[in-house]
Amino acid sequence: MESARHHANPRRRDRDHPLATSRRELRARRRRRRTILDLTLAAIVLLVASLLATARPGDQNPEPAPTTQAEAAPVDGFARGSGGGDPISAGQASAMLAGRVAPSAAVAQTGSGRVRLMDTPGKDSAATNRQVRHITYAVALEGGLRVQITDFPATVRRVLTAPRGWESVDDIRFVALNPRQVAAGARPDIQIILASPTLVDRLCYPLQTHGEVSCQNNGRVVLNARRWVGGAPSYGDDLDGYRTYLVNHEVGHALGRGHVPCPGPGQRAPVMLQQTLGLDGCTPYPQPR
16 A cells, blocks of 8 residues: 555655755755845845935035144034025026136135134124124135135125125124134134035035035025136126125025015115126125115
8 A cells, every 4th residue: 555655646756855855955045045145135226225315416525524623614513594595506507607607717616625714804893782683703714725715704804894784784793703712612603604616515405506606504604616706797897896795695694684686677786686697687786785
């Protein structure tokens, strides 16, 4: 009976053969290896997809670690202000690159990535009213811009304390902080940074500046060195007037001001009009009042 059952089931006999068993084990090992390989490849794909999904424009260069007090980048831990600025579209950026808003080729596209806090020559405005609100600010300059910029801090103070500046419009008084005060722990309400187009894009994100314009973002007034050196066609050869406008416009955003349109052809352009992009029939004017 046993012999008949054995011959009636040849497949079972083959499965019980030692050679068949070794073949099954070999196939099982191959399946396990394929499974492990498939799982490994899937994990790699998921990791790459996750990194691409969380990457942001401008994040290709990591945040530089502060080195010395003079070279520390004032981008974290300072007081945050309201958002706002001058984002532009890709089409507007293309128009600028095509020459309708001529950039300055002298400025490096990418600087050192580190900003240096600077002393601000001159004096703050006299306090004439005890009710006036003090707004502190610090001035910083990125290294490696390929052009010599020495008058930036003095220009900022001159613009902020001008008789027709924001101090004459709002009940405020700008107070400059020097690098030693910041190193000791003072945190400015506004950081005013002159930077390369690449760093501007990075600090302005998610505002889209496309390496061409400036912005105000979270208490940082980030001024594009390309504009500081090259100006804009709306101001022609009046580079000083354009710089005055640029500081006032972006600081205006830090004070909570939004954009306003041109009131009419031939009228004086409001400082919160995006004058870098055009005047819409107005005449250029760089002051808040």
